[in-house]
Amino acid sequence: MVFNLTPFYPEGGGQVGDKGYLEATNGEVVYIIDTKKENNLIIHFVKNLPRNPEATFKAVVDQKQRARTSSNHTATHLLHQALRNILGTHVEQKGSMVHSGNLRFDFSHFGKVTHDELKQVENFVNARIREGILFDERRNIPYQQAINDGAIALFGEKYADTVRAVKFGKSMELCGGTHVENTKDIWRFIITSEGAVASGIRRIEAITFDAAKEYFINASNSLKKVKKLLNNTSDPVKSIQTIQEENSILKKQIQNLLKEKAGGLKVSLKNEISEINGINFLAKQVDLDASSIKDLSFELGGEVDNLFLLFGANQNGKALLSCYISKELVASKNLDAGKIVRELGKFIQGGGGGQPYFATAGGKNPNGIEEALKKAEDYLK
Numbered sequence: 550m551v552f553n554l555t556p557f558y559p560e561g562g563g564q565v566g567d568k569g570y571l572e573a574t575n576g577e578v579v580y581i582i583d584t585k586k587e588n589n590l591i592i593h594f595v596k597n598l599p600r601n602p603e604a605t606f607k608a609v610v611d612q613k614q615r616a617r618t619s620s621n622h623t624a625t626h627l628l629h630q631a632l633r634n635i636l637g638t639h640v641e642q643k644g645s646m647v648h649s650g651n652l653r654f655d656f657s658h659f660g661k662v663t664h665d666e667l668k669q670v671e672n673f674v675n676a677r678i679r680e681g682i683l684f685d686e687r688r689n690i691p692y693q694q695a696i697n698d699g700a701i702a703l704f705g706e707k708y709a710d711t712v713r714a715v716k717f718g719k720s721m722e723l724c725g726g727t728h729v730e731n732t733k734d735i736w737r738f739i740i741t742s743e744g745a746v747a748s749g750i751r752r753i754e755a756i757t758f759d760a761a762k763e764y765f766i767n768a769s770n771s772l773k774k775v776k777k778l779l780n781n782t783s784d785p786v787k788s789i790q791t792i793q794e795e796n797s798i799l800k801k802q803i804q805n806l807l808k809e810k811a812g813g814l815k816v817s818l819k820n821e822i823s824e825i826n827g828i829n830f831l832a833k834q835v836d837l838d839a840s841s842i843k844d845l846s847f848e849l850g851g852e853v854d855n856l857f858l859l860f861g862a863n864q865n866g867k868a869l870l871s872c873y874i875s876k877e878l879v880a881s882k883n884l885d886a887g888k889i890v891r892e893l894g895k896f897i898q899g900g901g902g903g904q905p906y907f908a909t910a911g912g913k914n915p916n917g918i919e920e921a922l923k924k925a926e927d928y929l930k
Contacts, residue, residue: 550579550593550602556610557593559586563645564622564726568614571606573599579606617649619727620735620758623684623717624674625654627732628753629701630720631673632656635666642703643750647726651741651756658751662743670753674738677718681733685716695723737761807841815848822853825929828878832859832925834918839869839909846873846907857884859893859925861918868897868912870921879905889928896921 560566566584571593573579580596599606625645632640636658644655662670687695689711696702700714700721708723715724717732729735735757742754756764775785782788814835822831831849835842842860850856850873858873870893872886879885887902890910894900899912 550595550598551590552593552606552608554608555584555591555593556608557581557584557591558610558615558727559584559591561586562724562726563625564618564647565649567610567618569608569610571595571599571608573601573604573606575601575604577601577604614649615727616729616734617758617760618647619729621649621652621756622647622724622726623728623732624735624738624755624757625652626715626717626720626722626724626728627674627677627735627738628652628654628670628755629656629722630677631670632658632753634673635669636662642701650760651754653752653754655746655750655752657749659749661745662751662753667740667743667753671738671740677720678732678735678738680718681731682718684728684730686728687714687716690714692723734758737765739764804840807838808844811837811841811845811848815845818845818849819853822856825926827855828882828929829853829856830926830929831857832861832922834861834863834922837862838864839871842869842871843907843909846871849873850875857925857929859889859922861922863915863918866915868899868915868918870894870897870901870910870912870918871907872909872925873907874905876906884928889925893921893924896924 557567557569558564560583567581568583569581571579571581577599579599581593582596583594585592585594625647629640629642639657639659641657642654643657646653692708692710692712695712695714698714698721700723702708702723712723713725715722715726715728738755738757739761740753740755744752746752772785776782779785779788814837818831818833821833822829824830835845837845839862842862846858846860849858854875855878856873856875857878858871860871862869862871870890872890874884874886885905886908887905890901890903890908894910894912896914896917897910897912898914898917899910901910902908
């Protein structure tokens with residue numbers, strides 16, 4: 550729909566179009582779900598068509614979404630200023646997307662932005678927010694005059710002879726979007742991610758205003774839960790570090806115990822090896838983790854010639870099969886551990902693979918381990 554006058558901002562310059570509604574004098578409401586500009590006309594996309602298109606309508610913009618979008622848009626200008634100030638004037642805007650919920654800003658830079666640099670950028674923007682810089686708009690000024698006054702124009706963008714310049718302190722850009730009246734309205738700027746999107750192009754995503762408030766509320770709630778789990782310690786960071794250190798020590802102790810267990814198990818397993826058609830064979834379920842099973846397999850393989858092993862294990866409700874075949878058997882009998890575990894994997898409802906002399910398979914059905922072990926002998930007949 551097109552109107553003779555509209556307060557709705559159409560999508561442009563990376564900013565999404567306004568939403569809202571139209572209210573007719575007879576009480577009818579038409580909901581606007583998007584606004585775009587085509588051939589110098591502002592097009593309103595509606596959820597429902599009016600019964601009487603000739604009626605007089607009052608256009609009402611969704612002010613909550615407008616405020617959030619304006620906050621994010623102004624933040625992109627301050628972010629651009631911060632990046633050029635901290636990383637260097639080689640930084641150029643290469644694209645942006647401004648929603649009511651968050652902002653996205655693409656820029657040229659030769660490398661990853663470090664954690665310290667991101668913190669400096671965030672602090673720079675928040676300092677401008679605290680300053681309470683007023684919105685300075687300059688409409689219909691000659692393009693060259695705006696550039697001479699210090700306005701930044703986007704590379705590759707086409708501009709008319711007269712332009713609109715938006716200024717917040719030392720930040721000045723050619724822009725047609727909506728902005729806050731005072732940088733304090735942004736409330737807070739928080740960078741949520743930074744990464745590469747193309748060669749020499751980086752992307753920063755961030756939040757402001759209501760989204761930033763929600764971020765702090767969620768962070769506060771999470772901290773309270775963490776402190777409760779840590780018996781309401783006054784220093785949760787130190788407590789977590791202590792837990793991590795203790796966990797690391799316990800993991801090493803468990804690994805050592807498993808190695809000792811596997812070493813003791815090796816002696817009894819050697820006595821269980823039987824000979825089938827000239828091949829030393831063993832298929833057995835063991836109570837070890839994957840790493841210990843692998844170590845045990847290769848230790849047995851180093852002590853027993855012509856060895857065919859298949860171990861099964863139930864690890865926290867999940868099935869594991871590990872197959873070891875001596876390299877001389879792989880060559881002489883055309884056996885392939887990778888192919889074998891893939892075929893036996895069906896019994897544990899899983900799959901896997903590996904090298905001809907050692908391979909593993911994982912599955913979700915530990916009850917199938919026994920059947921898989923029984924079938925292993927078939928490969929030697």
